[in-house]
Amino acid sequence: MDERLTVIFSRRSIRVYTPEPVSEQDLQGLLEAGMAAPSASNRKPWHFVAVTDRETLRALADAHPYGKMLARAGAAIAVCGDPGISTWWVQDCSAATENILIAAAALGLGAVWLGSHGNPEREHAIRGVLGIPDSVGVLSLLSIGHPAEEKPPRTQYDASRVHRGRW
Amino acid sequence: MDERLTVIFSRRSIRVYTPEPVSEQDLQGLLEAGMAAPSASNRKPWHFVAVTDRETLRALADAHPYGKMLARAGAAIAVCGDPGISTWWVQDCSAATENILIAAAALGLGAVWLGSHGNPEREHAIRGVLGIPDSVGVLSLLSIGHPAEEKPPRTQYDASRVHRGRW
Numbered sequence: 637m638d639e640r641l642t643v644i645f646s647r648r649s650i651r652v653y654t655p656e657p658v659s660e661q662d663l664q665g666l667l668e669a670g671m672a673a674p675s676a677s678n679r680k681p682w683h684f685v686a687v688t689d690r691e692t693l694r695a696l697a698d699a700h701p702y703g704k705m706l707a708r709a710g711a712a713i714a715v716c717g718d719p720g721i722s723t724w725w726v727q728d729c730s731a732a733t734e735n736i737l738i739a740a741a742a743l744g745l746g747a748v749w750l751g752s753h754g755n756p757e758r759e760h761a762i763r764g765v766l767g768i769p770d771s772v773g774v775l776s777l778l779s780i781g782h783p784a785e786e787k788p789p790r791t792q793y794d795a796s797r798v799h800r801g802r803w
Numbered sequence: 804m805d806e807r808l809t810v811i812f813s814r815r816s817i818r819v820y821t822p823e824p825v826s827e828q829d830l831q832g833l834l835e836a837g838m839a840a841p842s843a844s845n846r847k848p849w850h851f852v853a854v855t856d857r858e859t860l861r862a863l864a865d866a867h868p869y870g871k872m873l874a875r876a877g878a879a880i881a882v883c884g885d886p887g888i889s890t891w892w893v894q895d896c897s898a899a900t901e902n903i904l905i906a907a908a909a910l911g912l913g914a915v916w917l918g919s920h921g922n923p924e925r926e927h928a929i930r931g932v933l934g935i936p937d938s939v940g941v942l943s944l945l946s947i948g949h950p951a952e953e954k955p956p957r958t959q960y961d962a963s964r965v966h967r968g969r970w
Contacts, residue, residue, distance in 0.1 A: 637835060638828070638832040638835075638910070640832075640909045640910055641832055641835070641836050641906050641909055641910070643810060643909075644836045644839050644902055644905060644906055644909070645835075645836075645839050647839070647841070649841060661805070665804075665805040665807075665808055667960065667965055668804060668805075668808070668812075668958040668960045669808050669811045669812075669958070671958050671959050671960045671961060671964070672811050672812050672814070672957065672958040672959065672960075673901065674814070674816060674901075674904065674916050676918050678959075680959060680961070680964075682964060683964050683965075683966065683970075684964060684965050684966065685966045685967075685968075685969065685970055686965060686966070686967055686968075687967075687968060687969075688968075689968055692968060692969065723921060724918060724921055726893055726894065726897070727893065727897045727900075727918065727920075727921070727942070727943075730893070730894045730897030730898055730901070731897055731898070731900070731901040731916075733894075733898070734840065734841075734897070734898040734901040734902060735811055735901065735905075737841065738811060738902075738905060739808050739811055742807045742808055742810075742811070743805070743807055743808070749841050749898075751843050751891060751894070753894075754890060754891055754894070765969075766966075766969045766970055767969045767970040768970045769970065772970075775894070776894075790839065791835040791836070791838050791839040792838050792839065792845075792847060793834065793835045793838045793839075794838060794847070797838070797847075797849060797850050797851060798834055798850075798851050798853060799850065799851065799852045799853070799933075800852075800853055800854075801852075801853075801854060801855075801856055801859060802852065802854075802859065802932075802933045802934045803850075803852055803933055803934040803935045803936065803939075
């Protein structure tokens with residue numbers, strides 16, 4: 637693995653956290669990274685709901701079937717997209733989500749992507765907890781904290797998925 | 804901007820390239836970065852068509868309405884997804900695409916995301932040039948080369964898109 641790409645390979649799904657809060661500076665950095673993502677025609681259809689309140693984090697943990705770790709997370713970010721701004725909002729908000737996850741790794745934080753849009757029940761439940769308008773899609777919910785588990789950097793490179801020149 | 808996040812902010816859409824080829828080592832790094840992306844339930848629904856042949860690059864330039872720069876690019880990668888492997892393939896392949904773009908920035912390359920899936924004409928044209936099966940979606944086409952234009956790192960942070968605690 638090329639050392640210049642270490643930050644990308646070190647982004648792993650981290651679900652166990654220490655009690656240390658996520659600082660305002662780090663949260664700001666994550667949001668700046670999210671909004672540094674490319675978007676189709678630079679329409680930037682995204683909105684971000686950033687949560688650090690313990691009661692809301694607990695409610696989010698109950699709202700997502702794989703979100704139990706949110707009850708002990710330092711922060712959550714719901715990445716949302718407005719289809720009225722761009723029909724490409726799912727792709728744009730996925731890029732913003734990935735930027736936040738790589739930024740978390742770069743800042744020494746751990747995070748995990750909890751899928752939402754594509755599963756109407758999950759999207760509805762998160763929308764309810766956070767008061768997100770019905771007109772806005774909830775692409776993902778990110779659980780973020782200071783890591784209390786270690787996972788080594790990795791690619792999952794699979795040569796059988798690479799086609800050279802043409803399929 | 805936090806210096807630890809510079810690589811994320813330095814990912815800009817680069818459409819002008821020098822004639823220098825993209826090395827096999829760098830192309831390998833880009834593909835490893837793509838396959839380091841997270842995917843729902845770790846199903847990894849992606850395939851990558853990597854092109855360095857000039858004639859095929861020219862054909863891709865003609866196949867995409869915003870793809871003229873491909874005729875002079877060092878390489879292209881079509882990021883594809885198999886809906887038969889995962890219903891979340893659009894989000895997963897968008898994360899893989901963003902990983903490749905950030906990796907390009909980390910390697911000193913320049914790249915740009917050309918949207919495909921979501922526009923049936925573009926997707927059909929790229930599929931035809933590269934021989935991609937009808938059962939596989941073409942999420943994006945990436946144009947990659949050694950940059951001959953400079954763009955400064957940036958976030959497009961917009962405080963009005965941040966909602967604290969709830970929407």
